[in-house]
Amino acid sequence: MDSTKKTITIALSGNPNAGKTTLFNILTGSRQHVGNYPGITVEKKEGFVETSGHMLHFVDLPGTYSLTAYSQEELVARNYMIQEGPDLVVDVVNASSLERNLYLAVQILELGAPLILALNMMDEVRKKGITLNTELLEQRMDCRVVETVARQGKGKQELIDTIIEMSEQTEAFKSPLKISYGPDLDPVIEEMTAIIESSSFLTDTYPARWIALKYLEMDEEILAEGRKKSKDISEKIEQAVHDVADHCLKTLKTYPEAVIADYRYGFISSLLKDVVSRDEQRQRIEMSDHMDKFLTHRLLGPLFMVFVLYMVYTLTFLVGDVPLGLIEDFFGWLGNNVRAVMPDGLLQSLIASGIIDGVGAVLSFVPLLMIIFFCIAFLEDSGYMARVAYMLDRVFRYFGLHGCSIMPFIVSGGIAGGCAVPGIMAARTLRSPREKLATILTAPFMTCGAKLPVFLLLAAIFFPANQALALFLITVLAWASALLVSKLLRSTIIRGPATPFVMELPPYRLPTMRGLLIHTWERTWQYIKKAGTIILAISIIIWAAMTFPQLPEERLAYYESLSMKVESIDQGFEDDLYIGPGAGHEISFEEQVEFSLAEEQLAYSYAGRIGTFLEPVTKWAGFDWRINISLVGGFAAKEVIISTLGTAYSLGAVDEDDPSSLAGRIEQDPDWDAKRAISLIIFVLLYAPCFVAVVAIARESGSWKWACFAMVFNTVFAFAFSTVVYQTLKVFI
Secondary structure, three states: OOOOOEEEEEEEEEOOOOOHHHHHHHHHOOOEEEEEOOOOOOEEEEEEEEEOOEEEEEEEOOOOOOOOOOOHHHHHHHHHHHHHOOOEEEEEEEHHHHHHHHHHHHHHHHHOOOEEEEEEOHHHHHHOOEEEOHHHHHHHHOOEEEEOEHHHOEOHHHHHHHHHHHHOOOOOOOOOOOOOOHHHHHHHHHHHHHHHHHOOOOOOOOOHHHHHHHHHOOOHHHHHHHHHHOHHHHHHHHHHHHHHHHHHHHHOOOOHHHHHHHHHHHHHHHHOOOOEEEOOOOOOOOHHHHHHHHHOOOOHHHHHHHHHHHHHHHHHHHHHHHHHHHHHHHHHHHHHHHHHHOOOOHHHHHHHHHHHHHHHHHHOOHHHHHHHHHHHHHHHHHOHHHHHHHHHHHHHHHOOOOHHHHHHHHHHHHOOOEOHHHHHHHHHHOOOHHHHHHHHHHHHHOOEOOOHHHHHHHHHHHOHHHHHHHHHHHHHHHHHHHHHHHHHHHHOOOOOOOOOOOOOOOOOOOOOHHHHHHHHHHHHHHHHHHHHHHHHHHHHHHHHHHHOOOOOHHHHHHHHHHHHHHHHOOHHHHHHHOOOOOOOOOOOHHHHHHHHHHHHHHHHOHHHHHHHHHHHHHHHHOOOHHHHHHHHHHHHOOOHHHHHHHHHOOOOOOOOOOOHHHHHHHHHOOOOOHHHHHHHHHHHHHOOOOHHHHHHHHHHHOOHHHHHHHHHHHHHHHHHHHHHHHHHHHHHO
């Protein structure tokens, strides 16, 4: 970055689905930085554009409908404009829905921020036969107006030129816009403004009249800040609000916030008079309306939705199978080469088994996740995902969730093969903190890709004729559990009113490849960065727990003497010395000695002791100490359940794609039967989320308290469910 160039900071604001992020991507290209705002989980995206003599610093604010602090996104957008003081604000509006979109623009003008209005989607406006007089709109709003088509990059250069032109005007900051709010509110606003100005009450941060409006709107953030600043003045202003609220209720049967909204829309209506003209002869029904007659139909809509989700699932595994295998082969090759090059010992074991196998198991899922993220980005950008949320809202509302909760569920594994970490992060789009929390706590019940190998293994062993049906029922159980637990939580500890489902259904659009790739990479990189780094630490911890303490010297000497004995025995006697479980399985005596050593070493390790310690309790669900070890390891990352089971059954490392050796061992073990398999499937499906997901829950909920709750509640729930099923099956089978 050239430090000699003048830097202009531009905040991009706008309603959801107005094309703001598409415009941001077009403007900044690959020069983007994604993070979070300090202390909160709302995403912060920044990008830079270099032009002759200027460096444009764009900040993509969260999509909001207003600047009232109802949600984190609205609070972030407002606080950034006020506290960070960008040089300019570009409000991206959907030009075909000007009346609704200008509500935010009016509030920005009331704040006194220097505004440029980007009229986006002008191509759709023209297709609808609508004509906009942008010069007249510019004149009435007293701000610059630029026409854009973000998807095609049209208007980009004009917008940049306008930004540079405005930044060089010293009078860019104008006086805050003043709107009349009628005879009932105007006198009170004036009275409150006078009090605020005379006492310099919060005026070092906000315009005085704007503070008065926020008090009338009962903005909790401003009320709390005011009470902290001066209790006496705040009470005086609140009393004025209380009096006028009583007056509005008696005379108008409404409240001040509604009056303010009405007058703002009235102001917007007057702004648009003669600005918007329609071709009245054009009576055609829009294509989106035609499509919605089928896609959101009460009966056909859900059927089509299931078909679409099934196709996403099919495409993911159809296309992702090859790169998944290549990555697994790469890590297998890497681990084998490390074992071949490095001498035997703890360092070799740490690098090959602890780091490469652990991290490789996680990164091998990246191709599947990229395909899922690409499909989801396509559904979102095309406008279909908004219809899915619309259709499911009624069902989800009954269980205390919101229509927008569908996305976190799907991403978490509602279509088997997802991941709870991005699913939990996807819950940040929910406006209600209670619905967001209920979604975060139940999304990990879904059948994520890390659990799938366990289900595939057990279904193949115990239900070979009905594998597909078994996997389908597991998926249904995951959804049923998530919805029922949500109902329980929302009826007890997360009680609260449901948020009205307010979502603008955008018109259907063909997404651009550039936008799809950017959205896919953003989500994938977050998974690689956050899951990968944490998994590395977890893998080392698990390896240490299964390696230390080492066996006593006398036991190691015993196995060493056995190995020496094997070497001295003639090859022809090997079959006579064949021992151990798994009869019929072709392993040599030397391998059996190695497996016995591995088994005793594992049992002696900290992990083995934990497994044995838990056995008196977990036996009620049908689990022995070996299963306990794998489940404890599965808390760190569900990917390690299979490999830990393999080690626990003295088979060493087991290839997750070819678990036949482990399957054979389990199949021949008399302790295993369908009852234990069903119990284990239920427990793996429902017990504590993996550690990375727990960290994500803590970050998104803002508290480790809820992360600990998810670990304890889910585990107790899973154990109780598994035990009841296992004990019941014992009675009948």
